[in-house]
Amino acid sequence: RGYDSVGFAVIDRDGQIIVSKAKGKIDDLYERLGFEKFDGLSGIGHTRWATHGSINDINAHPHTDCNRCIAIVHNGVIQNYDILKDSLVREGHIITSETDTELIAHLLEKYLHYFNGDMLRAIREVMRLITGTYALVILYCKEPERIYFAKRVSPLIIGLGNDFNVISSDIPAIIDYTKKIIVLEDGEYGFLTPNKVYVYDVEDKLINLEERIRFIDWDYRDIEKGxxxxxxxxxxxxxxxxxxxxxxxxxxxxxxxxxxxxxxxxxxxxxxxxxxxxxxxxxxxxxxxxxxxxxxxxxxxxxxxxxxxxxxxxxxxxxxxxxxxxxxxxxxxxxxxxxxxxxxxxxxxxxxxxxxxxxxxxxxxxxxxxxxxxxxxxxxxxxxxxxxxxxxxxxxxxxxxxxxxxxxxNIPNIMMSVLRSVDIEAKELAEKLRDRSSMYVLGRGLSYPISLEGALKIKEISYIHAEAYPAGESKHGPIALVEKDFPVFFTVIDDEDDNELILGNIEEMRARNAYVISIAPENHIRVHRLSHYVIKLPRLQGLNASLLSIIPYQFLSYHLAVARGYDPDKPRNLAKTVTVE
Structure with a gap:
């Protein structure tokens, strides 16, 4: 779910687990790690968003046990990590990483020994021991045509194919292979083979999966750049x-x-x-x-x-x-x-x-x-x-x-008519702001949540500090930071209660030599005159205008990121779906 590191493990034709992993993004590491050369009966992969342990090669998934007969990838957080680690170290297990995930591999190793190689019984015991959240996918070298799994809170999805099955934390990862899926529930565990899927519930009963099968209505073209x-x-x-x-x-x-x-x-x-x-x-x-x-x-x-x-x-x-x-x-x-x-x-x-x-x-x-x-x-x-x-x-x-x-x-038609022009204006503005380190994004009433979203976009994509707050609050502290040419955005939406007040707020910023940028309806002539740069939008009364007002910020954050040399699709330290507390 993240972009901190990437790794892959397969069970090769000799029954050995081969692991290749490193910090960095998939695109950067694909050839270096030799993913395309991996050959085996089953495999697991992972992209990491770090929770336990720093971002490095050792902490990347998959992780293995002492005998390198188990490989595991994991989304989630194991809360009793410290207690489990102390116990395993005392028992002689060699822990090589800082992650909570590796401990699960060693626990499985321990209980496989207790249960004479019965992986399902080992998984059940480990699920009873660990607290927290997890989506676990496991390779076991002695059963090369099986992939084991277990789930609690963190999502896990099985994809059903012809003579193959796959398992993933998210639908887009499997949509190229199959549109037939089963969504696992909390407490479920089991294994899949190329032709069968076995899922057990919290009472260890085998589940009839026929009624659980559903079909994805997305198309692979939906996840291409087009x-x-x-x-x-x-x-x-x-x-x-x-x-x-x-x-x-x-x-x-x-x-x-x-x-x-x-x-x-x-x-x-x-x-x-x-x-x-x-x-x-x-x-x-x-x-x-x-x-x-x-x-x-x-x-x-x-x-x-x-x-x-x-x-x-x-x-x-x-x-x-x-x-x-x-x-x-x-x-x-x-x-x-x-x-x-x-x-x-x-x-x-x-x-x-x-x-x-x-x-x-x-x-x-x-x-x-x-x-x-x-x-x-x-x-x-x-x-x-x-x-x-x-x-x-x-x-x-x-x-x-x-x-x-x-x-x-009618919003889709109106939005379609302005996208291209707003894109061009936002790109021009991005060139003016690309070297700035901080800015304000202000709004009143309905435009305040749009300003919050605009500031978030600028922060997370272009890595420029952008702070949003209600425009009326500027004189209660934040205006102290405003100096000559400090960028201040105003999100202006037609609202009879706030139209006059927002003009006063703009005047306050101009008086302190701020560089004022307004996102405003085309009929707000007074706002236009008071601003140094304006992106004009079609006039829409009230609530519906919120759908248009965010568009300039989306384009601006995108063009700022590109101008500053960053990947807007994969901002650092972030993941698309946050499944850890």
């Missing part, structure tokens, strides 16, 4: 289609939920997500408060500990996660449900863990998003939230509801 230089650029340009597909699929999904009852009869509404999903949740929070008068409580998923004694029956939690596997958001879902709350999940991945564990679910139809930075998944999440709000307004017979819905359904 002529674009990077996935991120492709995915920015795909947004009109992704939003259109999402909106087309919402009526049937919404009709399966009594949306009016769910929202209006809930005692309290909570909204949670991480990163971009949290920012999409803030747009929904704004809409519920301003347009429906509903008090909603947004919180970042990793801070759910503050609320674990607050949830109660009658509450509604809206959990937003593009992958449906975000560990902090999943934890929030489980805590809320344990306290009697109802959970509505919004995700882009069908049958992922968070939707499966929620009472209700709505899927975006963004298609696979390969770039680490959220683009089309973010805007489709916003589209879902706005559609829900407008349908609620419609059911309450609010006069403008139909107009809002009509404008929302």
């Amino acid at each position: 002529g674009y230089r990077h996935y991120m650029l492709k995915e920015i340009y795909e947004q009109p289609y992704s939003i259109e597909q999402t909106l087309m699929g919402l009526p049937d999904q919404i009709n399966n939920i009594n949306i009016l009852d769910l929202f209006l009869r809930s005692d309290r509404i909570f909204i949670t997500g991480s990163g971009s999903s949290y920012h999409a949740g803030l747009v929904l929070d704004y809409a519920l408060k301003k347009y429906l008068g509903l008090l909603s409580i947004p919180f970042i998923s990793s801070e759910v500990g503050l609320l674990k004694n607050i949830f109660r029956e009658g509450d509604l939690l809206i959990a937003i996660s593009q992958s449906g596997e975000t560990i902090d958001t999943l934890k929030a879902v489980r805590i809320a449900k344990s306290r009697g709350a109802i959970v509505l999940a919004i995700s882009n991945v069908i049958d992922s863990t968070i939707p499966r564990e929620s009472n209700f679910k709505i899927y975006t139809r963004a298609g696979p998003e390969i770039g680490v930075a959220a683009t089309k998944t973010f805007t489709t999440q916003i589209a879902v939230g706005l559609f829900i709000v407008f349908r609620l307004l419609e059911k309450l017979s609010i006069s403008k509801a139909n107009n809002y819905l009509r404008d929302l359904m």
Whole structure:
């Protein structure tokens, strides 16, 4: 799930486990490690996002036991790592890395000895011993046509082929080989051969898998670059289609939920997500408060500990996660449900863990998003939230509801018409800002969560410090950093409550010689005159404008990264799906 290191292991024709691994990215290491020369009956591979241990060759996966008869790759975090390590060292095991993963290989070695080479019994015992999260995939040199596995929290998917089977943590990794999959549940373990799959449940009973098989509706072309230089650029340009597909699929999904009852009869509404999903949740929070008068409580998923004694029956939690596997958001879902709350999940991945564990679910139809930075998944999440709000307004017979819905359904066409011109302007602006080390991104009301998302994009893709905060807060501290030519962005959205106030905030920054850049509707002439650089967008009233306002930031972050020599698809230290706390 990461890009810190890469490794591969196979059982060769002589029954030996061959391992090749190093720190770095797949593209850089493919030839050096000789992956294409590997020949064997079965193999496992891994890309690492470091949790335990520094980024180096030794800590890269796969890891092996003392006898090099077991090789293992692992996503997740083993919480009782220290206790297990001390015990294994006392017993004479040689631990060569700093990782928690290697300990599992040694534990399996230990229990294979106890159980006379019975790997399934060894796996069961190890699952009872370790605490934490894991998706484990294991090679055993004495059974070269089997790949063993076990799962707790971290996702694991089996792909079924003709005379072959594969296993992966994510669908895009196997889509070139098969579209027929089984999603494993917590506590399940087993093994696969080229022709069979055996899965056992938490009670050690063999599971009938026929009803668990489903088919992926993605196409391999969805995960190709399609002529674009990077996935991120492709995915920015795909947004009109992704939003259109999402909106087309919402009526049937919404009709399966009594949306009016769910929202209006809930005692309290909570909204949670991480990163971009949290920012999409803030747009929904704004809409519920301003347009429906509903008090909603947004919180970042990793801070759910503050609320674990607050949830109660009658509450509604809206959990937003593009992958449906975000560990902090999943934890929030489980805590809320344990306290009697109802959970509505919004995700882009069908049958992922968070939707499966929620009472209700709505899927975006963004298609696979390969770039680490959220683009089309973010805007489709916003589209879902706005559609829900407008349908609620419609059911309450609010006069403008139909107009809002009509404008929302037209967003794909409007967005399509401006993508190219905004791309060109953002590239020009990136050349002006490429050597800056810091900037502010300010907004008010609805434009504040868009500013948060814009700042996040700039930080994670171009590695320039960008700080977002409400524009009215500048005089309470942050303005102290502003000096001549310091870049300050203003996200401006048509809102009768904030139009005049945002002008005052721009004036404050100009008075301190800041370099003012505005993302603003084409009719905001006064904003244009006060700004040093403006990216103009079509005029859209209120909520729907949020879907356009993020586009300049997406393009800008992309072009800043490219201009500064960075890969926008794989920013350092980040992973697409965060499955560790």
